[in-house]
Amino acid sequence: xxxxxxxxxxxxxxxxxxxxxxxxxxxxxxxxxxxxxxxxxxxxxxxxxxxxxxxxxxxxxxxxxxxxxxxxxxxxxxxxxxxxxxxxxxxxxxxxxxxxxxxxxxxxxxxxxxxxxxxxxxxxxxxxxxxxxxxxxxxxxxxxxxxxxxxxxx
Numbered sequence: 333x334x335x336x337x338x339x340x341x342x343x344x345x346x347x348x349x350x351x352x353x354x355x356x357x358x359x360x361x362x363x364x365x366x367x368x369x370x371x372x373x374x375x376x377x378x379x380x381x382x383x384x385x386x387x388x389x390x391x392x393x394x395x396x397x398x399x400x401x402x403x404x405x406x407x408x409x410x411x412x413x414x415x416x417x418x419x420x421x422x423x424x425x426x427x428x429x430x431x432x433x434x435x436x437x438x439x440x441x442x443x444x445x446x447x448x449x450x451x452x453x454x455x456x457x458x459x460x461x462x463x464x465x466x467x468x469x470x471x472x473x474x475x476x477x478x479x480x481x482x483x484x485x486x
């Protein structure tokens with residue numbers, strides 16, 4: 333099945349946080365580093381960052397099966413992914429497979445599945461790299477790269 337359920341109830345339990353005083357590396361855009369406060373070994377299959385992120389950023393990690401995870405926003409902004417009426421995400425595995433072949437225009441790392449909606453444009457980004465590159469996101473899941481913001485509806 334290609335269903336990914338964006339609910340905490342369906343996710344495996346997380347590890348206990350490390351003891352107070354344990355040194356961990358801070359998070360950074362598109363760098364596969366451990367997030368602050370915990371040594372979370374779960375890595376997003378798209379942006380390659382470890383651990384949950386803030387809801388307005390990449391968001392929390394969703395378990396997609398076979399010991400793979402993806403951030404909610406990394407998945408939902410991928411072109412082939414859509415949400416069913418029951419809240420499940422479809423085609424996440426297809427996005428991950430495509431992302432392994434795509435490099436980000438900003439950081440040059442694989443996993444870039446967020447593309448400009450202009451069909452002639454070849455720009456692809458990780459979700460957070462697209463935000464850092466001043467791409468514009470619309471409610472209808474269209475994303476315009478900085479070079480094509482003049483084509484915005486309305």
